[in-house]
Amino acid sequence: MLWLAIFFLVPMVFLGYQSLQSGLFPHFQFTWEFSNFSSALSGYHTQLIRSFVYAGIATLACLVLAYPLAYWIAFRAGPWRNLFLLFIVAPFFVTYLVRTLAWLNILADDGPVVRVLRDIHVLGPDGRLLATTFAVVAGITYNFLPFMALPLYVSLEQIDPRLLEASKDLYASSTQAFLRVTVPLSMPGIVAGTLLTFIPAAGDFINAALLGTPNQAMIGNVIQAKFLDSLDYPTAASLSFILMATILVLLLIYARIVGSEKLTG
Amino acid sequence: MTTAAETLPSRARVSFASRAWRFVARHSLTVYALLVVGYLMLPIVVVILFSFNHPTGRFNYVWHKFTFDNWIHWNAVLGIQGAVEKSLEVATLATLVATALGTGIALAIVRHRFVGRGATNVLVFLPLSTPEIVLGSSLLALFLNDQNTIQLGFWTIFIAHVMFIISFVVVTVKARLIGFDRHLEEAAMDLGANEWTTFQKVTLPLIAPAILAAALLGFALSIDDFVITYLNAGPVQTFPIFVWGIARVAVPPQVNVVASAIFLVAIALGLANVFWQYRAARSSRGGS
Numbered sequence: 001m002l003w004l005a006i007f008f009l010v011p012m013v014f015l016g017y018q019s020l021q022s023g024l025f026p027h028f029q030f031t032w033e034f035s036n037f038s039s040a041l042s043g044y045h046t047q048l049i050r051s052f053v054y055a056g057i058a059t060l061a062c063l064v065l066a067y068p069l070a071y072w073i074a075f076r077a078g079p080w081r082n083l084f085l086l087f088i089v090a091p092f093f094v095t096y097l098v099r100t101l102a103w104l105n106i107l108a109d110d111g112p113v114v115r116v117l118r119d120i121h122v123l124g125p126d127g128r129l130l131a132t133t134f135a136v137v138a139g140i141t142y143n144f145l146p147f148m149a150l151p152l153y154v155s156l157e158q159i160d161p162r163l164l165e166a167s168k169d170l171y172a173s174s175t176q177a178f179l180r181v182t183v184p185l186s187m188p189g190i191v192a193g194t195l196l197t198f199i200p201a202a203g204d205f206i207n208a209a210l211l212g213t214p215n216q217a218m219i220g221n222v223i224q225a226k227f228l229d230s231l232d233y234p235t236a237a238s239l240s241f242i243l244m245a246t247i248l249v250l251l252l253i254y255a256r257i258v259g260s261e262k263l264t265g
Numbered sequence: 266m267t268t269a270a271e272t273l274p275s276r277a278r279v280s281f282a283s284r285a286w287r288f289v290a291r292h293s294l295t296v297y298a299l300l301v302v303g304y305l306m307l308p309i310v311v312v313i314l315f316s317f318n319h320p321t322g323r324f325n326y327v328w329h330k331f332t333f334d335n336w337i338h339w340n341a342v343l344g345i346q347g348a349v350e351k352s353l354e355v356a357t358l359a360t361l362v363a364t365a366l367g368t369g370i371a372l373a374i375v376r377h378r379f380v381g382r383g384a385t386n387v388l389v390f391l392p393l394s395t396p397e398i399v400l401g402s403s404l405l406a407l408f409l410n411d412q413n414t415i416q417l418g419f420w421t422i423f424i425a426h427v428m429f430i431i432s433f434v435v436v437t438v439k440a441r442l443i444g445f446d447r448h449l450e451e452a453a454m455d456l457g458a459n460e461w462t463t464f465q466k467v468t469l470p471l472i473a474p475a476i477l478a479a480a481l482l483g484f485a486l487s488i489d490d491f492v493i494t495y496l497n498a499g500p501v502q503t504f505p506i507f508v509w510g511i512a513r514v515a516v517p518p519q520v521n522v523v524a525s526a527i528f529l530v531a532i533a534l535g536l537a538n539v540f541w542q543y544r545a546a547r548s549s550r551g552g553s
Contacts, residue, residue: 095488099308102311203399
């Protein structure tokens, strides 16, 4: 077994090394061209910031949607738990692109949602949902909701109901019991869930491409277009390096706030 | 059926008003949870529903007429069959290789102390905590570096998939190995089995469920992956790439058919698992 590990450690290390280094190794020529970074940053900081804002909103929305759901499954669903867990992961079984395309159906201009919203005057007569920030963020929220719900469920499920009982015996109201017992104990799930949602959401470009317009373009769209359409590898590589570095910095700040042991545990 | 909440003893001093409030609160939570489940299910229902649609135009966005034609002629769209086959091919190969390697790495990390063990742990975790676009583009950068020997295509997709599946396999199998009772292996050795026989007859059967779960997860991830594949595919089309390409021109209902079919197979496996666990839980309760 050890032999096997070493045998595969080497290519894995090589791969990891390459993936970290790629931003500095433009395909054209290696000249320590750090100006790539500054020009990429000045050219695309709007998309970069937008990515993090969208990912942040989507992560919060996921938390708000998923926490009660996970709580309900963990404490109230009884024998139906596994069935509801299956419901949570069900979206994974539909190809990512196809389930995002389904939102095109749902939010379409002459679709039922838009029609109802127009009738109750939430939207103007020409108001639309597609090609708006709302559609993109909603799409991201939908696609990453399971990543939030599953860790939340796992941590909530481990809470011993007797602890809640004890807090009630000590004259805590249910709100107090929830805030001072349940929420702190589910912190690992909240941390894991927000990370699992935020990180891929920040790099996502499918929702922005399908449900949005260039005005909603995220950093992933830029990287993708630079690599495949304009063949501008150095900029694309430095952008993807910047994305990774920013996420790492955010991670470190986050770790500071919630405590690093919670991040790894 | 008693749930965890109901086993909480209700205190006598709880007034009627707060009891009523709790009743409302409990049910509003249920309603909310079911609404969220509904939100999760909505696009799936739409996908399956529209696989039976007979669209009027090129786009399958508006409901027109019920038909089975799309299911019968699922491969009537040029390129779709090849794309599906390519997806299955990549997924099968990548899953097999990644599961074997990942299990080996998991065993090594849990069982052996070796130089670089911590680094391996981090390395395995890295792909899980990196946006796909970064993974995909770094691999592409690596492949582009050496364009004379490396042609983007089937094998670059394969390498990319193996790489990201391995991490999931390691995490899944590791979790099982950590809760593993090593006395069982010692017992086998005491009974005269050598290391290989012990591994084959004791270790492997015990971690087989985790390996199977990891393989299924890997297969699902591979079939579903778009971002990494798209960047490294070159001219090769897998099913998600096919969808991406065609979505700009027209979305034929056959796309929904294939997606629904994948979904139904997966959900059938999932339901079978739920049912099996339910029965196992019941029979163990009956026995005690």
